[in-house]
Structure formats: C-alpha cells, structure tokens
Amino acid sequence: MTTAPPSPNRLTDQMKAGLDAPICLTWELTYACNLACVHCLSSSGRRDPRELDTAEAEAVIDELQRMQVFYVNIGGGEPTIRPDFFHLVDYAVDHGVGVKFSTNGSRIDADVARRLAGSDYIDIQLSIDGADAATNDAVRGEGSFATAIEAMEHLAAADFGEFKISVVMTRHNVAQLDAFQTLADRYGAQLRLTRLRPSGRGVDSWDELHLRAEQQVQLYHWLLDRPETLTGDSFFHLNALGPENLPGLNLCGAGRVVCLIDPVGDVYACPFVLHDEFRAGNVRDTGGFTRIWRESDLFTELREPQSAGACASCGEFDACQGGCMAAKFFTGLPLDGPDPECVTGHGELALASAGSIPSTTSDHSKPVRVALSPTRRQG
Amino acid sequence: MSVDLDQAWELNDQVALRPEPFGALAYHYGNRRLTFLRAHELVEVVERLAETTDVADAFDRAGVAETRRPAFLKALAALAAGDFIRPRTTATDSRGASTTDTEAA
Ligand SMILES: C[S@@+](CC[C@H](N)C(=O)[O-])C[C@H]1O[C@@H](n2cnc3c(N)ncnc32)[C@H](O)[C@@H]1O
Ligand code: SF4
Ligand code: SF4
Numbered sequence: 485m486t487t488a489p490p491s492p493n494r495l496t497d498q499m500k501a502g503l504d505a506p507i508c509l510t511w512e513l514t515y516a517c518n519l520a521c522v523h524c525l526s527s528s529g530r531r532d533p534r535e536l537d538t539a540e541a542e543a544v545i546d547e548l549q550r551m552q553v554f555y556v557n558i559g560g561g562e563p564t565i566r567p568d569f570f571h572l573v574d575y576a577v578d579h580g581v582g583v584k585f586s587t588n589g590s591r592i593d594a595d596v597a598r599r600l601a602g603s604d605y606i607d608i609q610l611s612i613d614g615a616d617a618a619t620n621d622a623v624r625g626e627g628s629f630a631t632a633i634e635a636m637e638h639l640a641a642a643d644f645g646e647f648k649i650s651v652v653m654t655r656h657n658v659a660q661l662d663a664f665q666t667l668a669d670r671y672g673a674q675l676r677l678t679r680l681r682p683s684g685r686g687v688d689s690w691d692e693l694h695l696r697a698e699q700q701v702q703l704y705h706w707l708l709d710r711p712e713t714l715t716g717d718s719f720f721h722l723n724a725l726g727p728e729n730l731p732g733l734n735l736c737g738a739g740r741v742v743c744l745i746d747p748v749g750d751v752y753a754c755p756f757v758l759h760d761e762f763r764a765g766n767v768r769d770t771g772g773f774t775r776i777w778r779e780s781d782l783f784t785e786l787r788e789p790q791s792a793g794a795c796a797s798c799g800e801f802d803a804c805q806g807g808c809m810a811a812k813f814f815t816g817l818p819l820d821g822p823d824p825e826c827v828t829g830h831g832e833l834a835l836a837s838a839g840s841i842p843s844t845t846s847d848h849s850k851p852v853r854v855a856l857s858p859t860r861r862q863g
Numbered sequence: 864m865s866v867d868l869d870q871a872w873e874l875n876d877q878v879a880l881r882p883e884p885f886g887a888l889a890y891h892y893g894n895r896r897l898t899f900l901r902a903h904e905l906v907e908v909v910e911r912l913a914e915t916t917d918v919a920d921a922f923d924r925a926g927v928a929e930t931r932r933p934a935f936l937k938a939l940a941a942l943a944a945g946d947f948i949r950p951r952t953t954a955t956d957s958r959g960a961s962t963t964d965t966e967a968a
Contacts, residue, residue, distance in 0.1 A: 503888070504882070580879070580892075
C-alpha cells in the first residue's frame with residue numbers, strides 16, 4: 485500500500501536511492517540444516533563454527549531496534565535448529581522487531597505450535613516445492629513433504645492463524661498452482677509463490693528446474709488473476725509480458741531496500757547473492773550493521789543510478805527493469821543486460837555467449853555421500 | 864473510509880513511524896502492513912492527530928496549504944483504511960489481510 489499525497493518523485497526512485505534502514509532484512513541464523521534441497525540458495529547443511537553466538541545475535545537485534553527495522557525475515561539453514569532460536573525470536577519481538585521465519589517444518593511439533601500461536605508478532609512460512617510428495621521430495625528430499633504437512637496440521641490445531649505456505653516455482657510444480665491454492669485454503673494459510681534463482685546449490689540445478697518460457701506466461705496470468713497471492717515481489721521480470729504489471733515493487737531492491745545478514749554476520753546485498761562480490765561487511769566490524777547499511781562502498785554503489793546496458797534499446801525496460809541481478813550474476817551474464825529468463829528471449833540469446841559462472845565463495849553443503857543404491861528415479 | 868476536516872483521529876498505538884528522506888515509513892505491528900508517508904507535513908499531521916481538536920486543526924499546525932488539503936485527506940483516508948489511524952472516540956478492530964512481502968524484490 486502506498487499513501488501518496490503531492491510528491492514530485494516516484495516512490496521507486498526514492499527507493500532506488502536507498503532508505504535509512506532496510507525494509508526487507510533477511511537474517512540467516514545458521515547454515516545448519518537437516519535437509520539438503522537441491523536448489524538451496526544458501527548451500528546449507530553444516531553449521532559454520534564462526535556463527536554469531538547468542539549475545540552477538542542479541543546485539544544485532546538491539547541495533548535493528550535502534551534503526552527501527554520493523555521486522556526481520558529469519559531463515560537459514562534451518563533456523564529452528566539453533567538451540568537459542570526461540571529465545572532470539574522472543575528477544576526480537578520484545579524489542580519491537582517483528583519476526584517472520586521460514587522453516588522446513590521439521591521442528592514444529594504440537595508444543596512448539598502452541599507456543600508460537602501465543603504471539604501476535606510472529607509469522608511463519610512453511611516451505612514446500614510441490615503439491616504432492618513426489619514433486620516436493622524430488623527437490624527437498626525424501627519425507628520432507630510429509631514433515632511440512634505435519635507442521636501445518638500442528639499449526640492449524642494450535643489455532644496459530646494465518647501462516648504462509650511458500651513455494652519456489654519450478655517447471656515441475658507450475659502445473660500445480662491450483663493445487664497449492666487448495667492446500668493453502670485447507671489450512672487457512674496464505675499462498676506465497678517466489679521465483680527460483682540460480683543461487684547456492686541452485687547454480688547446479690537451475691538449468692533443470694527453472695520455468696520454461698510458456699510456463700512464465702502461464703504464471704503471469706495466474707498471478708494477475710489472483711492479486712492477493714504473495715510473491716515477495718519476485719516476479720517483476722514478468723511485467724514485460726503484457727500491459728498489466730503484477731502488484732508490488734518493480735525494482736531490484738538489493739542494497740537499497742533489501743539485504744541479508746548471514747549466520748557469521750556477513751552482510752550481503754540480498755539473500756540470493758551469497759558471494760564475496762556482494763559482501764558489504766560484517767556486523768562484527770566497527771560501526772556494525774548500521775554503518776554497513778548507510779556507508780558501505782558496495783551499498784552506496786548499488787544505490788547509484790544503474791545503467792541499462794544492453795537493455796537500453798529494449799522497449800520493455802521500464803516494465804521489467806532488466807530483471808534480477810542475482811540471476812544474471814550466477815548465470816555468467818553482465819549485470820547491466822537482460823535477465824536469463826527475460827521474457828522477450830533476449831536472455832536466452834545472452835546465455836548462449838555468457839561468461840563463466842562465478843564459483844561459489846560460501847558453501848556449507850554436507851559432504852556428498854556415495855549412494856549405494858539408485859536413489860532418484862524422478863523424471 | 865473517508866476522513867473529514869471536522870473529525871478527530873489518532874495514530875493507532877500499534878503503528879511505528881520511521882523517518883526517511885521523503886517523509887516516513889509507517890509499520891503496523893498488528894496487521895503487518897507497511898506504508899509510505901510521502902511528505903514531511905503528512906508525517907507531522909499524523910504524529911499530531913491525537914493532540915489536535917480535529918483534522919483541520921492538525922493541518923493548520925503542520926502548515927498544510929489549502930491547495931494540498933484534498934490530497935492530504937485522501938492520504939489520511941488510505942491510512943484509515945489500513946487501520947494506521949483510528950477515529951478517536953470509537954475503538955475499531957480491523958485486522959487487514961494484506962501483508963508486507965517484499966523478499967528481495
Ligand atoms: C533457504 S530457506 C531457509 C529456511 C528454511 N530452511 C526453509 O527451507 O524454509 C528459505 C526459502 O528459500 C527458498 N529457496 C531455496 N533455494 C532457493 C532458490 N535457489 N531460489 C529461490 N528460493 C529458494 C526455500 O525453498 C525456502 O522457502
Ligand atoms: S532450502 Fe532446504 S536445504 Fe536450504 S535451508 Fe531450507 S530446508 Fe535447508
Ligand atoms: S538481486 Fe534479484 S533477488 Fe536480489 S534484490 Fe535484486 S532482483 Fe531481488
């Protein structure tokens with residue numbers, strides 16, 4: 485919602501120039517995870533020994549309170565694995581920082597659900613990537629669908645209220661859009677659909693998972709028909725498909741309204757660019773998070789007017805803004821050109837002559853075990 | 864919902880304002896809505912609503928020019944619809960369904 489009395493500047497221009505504090509701050513509490521999803525943007529699995537401890541995490545919350553960051557999106561890794569998870573959530577809420585956390589559901593039992601239902605300032609997002617076990621488990625691992633559904637049952641039984649079911653769109657689940665909505669309705673949940681980025685382990689799985697061109701069109705129309713669907717404003721590159729824009733912010737918010745604090749305190753421009761090139765500093769540095777947000781070279785640079793590069797001559801640039809920086813970076817495309825999933829087809833052309841894909845600088849995947857028997861039969 | 868000059872309103876106590884170069888960001892902890900107040904005078908009006916006799920008084924004190932008042936009334940109506948401001952006499956409870964959800968862009 486935007487309240488707009490006389491103001492000469494467009495809101496997006498003001499946002500591009502940066503705000504005094506982020507609107508959308510993601511905080512990954514740990515790299516530890518019980519799952520090993522093939523697309524995991526943070527390549528999670530193993531805990532990092534340099535993880536912020538409880539006192540350091542509290543200090544981050546104190547700082548967020550001083551900056552008036554109204555809420556944080558907590559993720560990971562699987563955040564609920566941290567022994568001090570509930571303490572930190574309570575600490576944040578007590579300090580005026582609302583919490584939305586994302587989880588695979590593995591720790592949401594009946595007791596936890598009751599406990600969570602007791603707070604008005606906690607919002608939960610359960611992740612599934614298929615509307616049935618076969619589709620979901622092919623991405624998130626054997627048994628993960630059943631676990632997530634069980635968590636939903638517990639939340640519903642505890643009268644938690646409206647939680648969110650978050651789905652990353654892939655070519656295998658786009659046919660299940662209506663089924664996801666039905667599932668959400670069954671639990672009184674809100675459906676949230678977001679865009680798959682080639683980040684983390686997604687670098688290796690993106691080619692097989694990302695939407696085909698005709699599926700992007702299908703999704704665009706499905707979303708236009710259901711403006712109440714949450715999307716994290718992640719599909720703005722689809723706006724070039726028609727005269728109508730999807731609701732939400734139409735810009736890359738990296739370092740402008742968005743940023744990420746990772747488990748060891750490193751601050752990145754957005755959750756989808758865990759790479760040294762987009763690391764602005766560490767909350768343990770002098771001046772802390774505030775200084776990084778307001779003064780770091782990287783964020784200052786991201787707030788300067790960006791060149792449209794190869795997109796400048798395309799009539800759709802206003803609609804799609806050139807798309808997602810992370811998607812370009814991790815597919816080896818120049819940051820000032822088309823998105824790899826550019827709906828006019830410019831991205832595919834660019835991919836044909838893309839540079840090499842930057843190698844990862846943050847990988848916490850568990851060591852790969854050699855499979856003794858064929859484990860994946862999915863087609 | 865409409866807001867008129869002769870009505871008394873106040874900022875919902877579940878709402879926090881954060882100053883920004885363009886005015887302020889307002890966040891409603893109850894319905895988790897976020898909105899942008901895109902004029903410094905509007906921020907002042909909203910902050911002072913509770914201590915003024917009515918909206919016209921709040922406009923006077925914040926120095927809102929006559930020509931801008933219709934637009935400001937519209938802005939206040941939008942804030943009222945989102946439960947950011949409430950009529951001062953009656954208690955209302957309207958938990959909105961819309962949620963702030965900008966993950967990244
Ligand atoms: C990284 S997880 C962390 C929290 C928790 N472990 C979970 O799965 O919800 C946060 C969300 O990002 C989604 N995600 C993972 N990899 C992604 C990718 N490459 N692109 C877009 N979203 C991704 C997950 O499905 C999940 O909904
Ligand atoms: S996306 Fe999967 S692997 Fe990554 S943190 Fe969430 S549950 Fe773990
Ligand atoms: S890099 Fe992509 S995911 Fe990150 S803020 Fe920009 S558009 Fe959103």
